[in-house]
Structure formats: C-alpha cells, structure tokens
Amino acid sequence: MVNKPLLEVLNVGIQFGGLKAVQNLNIVLKQGELVGLIGPNGAGKTTSFNLLTGVYAPTTGDIVFNGERINGLPPFKVTRKGISRTFQNIRLFNELTVLENVKVAYHSLATHSMISSILRLPSHFKGEQEMEEKSIEFLKIFKLDKYKDELAKNLPYGQQRRLEVARALAAGPKLLLLDEPAAGMNPQETKDLMDLIGFIREKFDLTILLIEHDMNLVMGVCERIYVLDHGQLLAEGTPQEIRNHPKVIEAYLGEEVPGIHA
Ligand SMILES: Nc1ncnc2c1ncn2[C@@H]1O[C@H](COP(=O)(O)OP(=O)(O)OP(=O)(O)O)[C@@H](O)[C@H]1O
Numbered sequence: 455m456v457n458k459p460l461l462e463v464l465n466v467g468i469q470f471g472g473l474k475a476v477q478n479l480n481i482v483l484k485q486g487e488l489v490g491l492i493g494p495n496g497a498g499k500t501t502s503f504n505l506l507t508g509v510y511a512p513t514t515g516d517i518v519f520n521g522e523r524i525n526g527l528p529p530f531k532v533t534r535k536g537i538s539r540t541f542q543n544i545r546l547f548n549e550l551t552v553l554e555n556v557k558v559a560y561h562s563l564a565t566h567s568m569i570s571s572i573l574r575l576p577s578h579f580k581g582e583q584e585m586e587e588k589s590i591e592f593l594k595i596f597k598l599d600k601y602k603d604e605l606a607k608n609l610p611y612g613q614q615r616r617l618e619v620a621r622a623l624a625a626g627p628k629l630l631l632l633d634e635p636a637a638g639m640n641p642q643e644t645k646d647l648m649d650l651i652g653f654i655r656e657k658f659d660l661t662i663l664l665i666e667h668d669m670n671l672v673m674g675v676c677e678r679i680y681v682l683d684h685g686q687l688l689a690e691g692t693p694q695e696i697r698n699h700p701k702v703i704e705a706y707l708g709e710e711v712p713g714i715h716a
Pocket of ligand 1: 473493497498500501542
C-alpha cells in the first residue's frame, strides 16, 4: 500500500438555485484506504459522489485524482480515469442478462477498436471473447456466475446489489465509490457483502469511499470517516473519534442510529 493521495477534494462546492448542497468539501483519500462518508438525510453525500464522478461540475474548488484535475470531465471520462461507482437506487440494465451487464462496463476499457468491431475483424472476436472471460471472472468473485444468462431484473434484490458492485469493478477502477451498497439487505447478506468488499479491495488494490447509513457497518469496516451535515464537513476521524464527537452526536440527535451515542 503506497501512502500517497489518490483523491484530493479541495474546497469543493455546488449550488442548486439558492441551495448550497455541498460547500467547502475537503477530502483526501490515500491509496488503499477504505473510508466512510456519513451524514443525516439530505446532508450532501450523493451529491458529493455526483461531483466526484462528473455528473455535476463543481461551482467552486477542485477535484484532483491521481495528480490530475478532473473537475468538469464528463462521467465516461472520469470512469476511464479510474473512478467507478454504484448507485443508491440500483441502476442495472434490467432487460440485459447478468453477464451482459458486466460486459457493458468492461466495454469502456475494451482495447479492440470500433472499426474492428464494425468490420468483424479477428481482433474483434478475440476482444469479445476476452471480455466475456474477464466478465465471468468478475461474476465468479461475486458468486453470480451461475446466474449469468438470467435477466438482471429476475435476480433477487441482494444479488442485484452485488451485480452493481461487480459491474462497477469491471470498469477497472482505482477508486470505487459505493453508495449504500447494503441498503435493503438482510444482516447476513450485508456481512457477506462487506467481506467481499474487503476482499476485492485487497485483490484489486482499490481505494474505497463508502456511503452507508448503517453506522455499525461503517464503524466496523472503515479506517476513517467523514461526516457531512447540511452540505458541510462536520467532522473527520477514526470510527472511535467520530462515535464520540460532540458535533456528530448533535447532528444525529433525535435519530435512532445504532453506533452513534446520541
Ligand atoms: N439536482 C438537484 N437539484 C436541486 N437540489 C438537489 C439536487 N440534487 C440534490 N439536491 C439537494 O441537495 C441536498 C443534498 O442531497 P443529497 O442527495 O446529496 O443528500 P444525501 O446526503 O445523499 O441524502 P440521503 O441520505 O437522503 O440520500 C438535498 O437538499 C437535495 O434535495
């Protein structure tokens, strides 16, 4: 694990009309870290992911990834730079098979050219076959290979969530942004997913930023945590520091949040 910053979010902000959804956001992720991003509803967590992935361009500040300023790049270019994500609400291609869902992501990295695909040159078939083999490897890691020919919409909910992570991983990211990956999962599914996230982080040398509402989960797996409230950074620290941070406790007052001592 090299300890240089992979991501630097420098005073980033965005405004929607009169609403400052995110302001003065500063986040630094070192290569290999698994970091949590938490905060009450509407705090700006998903907006932050949208800023990091090019869905929105920041109105202030800079986002530096791997030493390169990436604000203003469209999402597909951000993906190619090495940032991929999952969504709070599952966004699979429902009418495609499980395998096709992963292949679509892998396509963004395909080395065989458009011309060779159109002309059906041998390099096209070699590329397609390689893509299929790689996609199946990803499915195996997520224990989804036996469903490869099933339509994505027919998978049980928990498996759909896993497929989303598999697809994000297939795009070959250095930084993986997970937006509530365990939402709606039962405790066993959640535990399995978290073990898997730990495993892929090691295997693919990933840096991970995780939005999650389940405090015990965040506290259990993350090395550091950033807390957002009303679009602003409220605190940053180890799980222990965050658990006992007066401002964090105050922000969560009135909410029943296991793991936060409000
Ligand atoms: N495109 C947009 N236009 C206008 N307002 C927006 C837009 N996107 C987000 N917002 C607002 O920005 C604020 C932050 O929203 P965001 O979805 O980032 O919060 P969140 O922390 O992810 O919340 P949750 O935990 O409920 O998902 C909210 O007030 C939301 O209504």
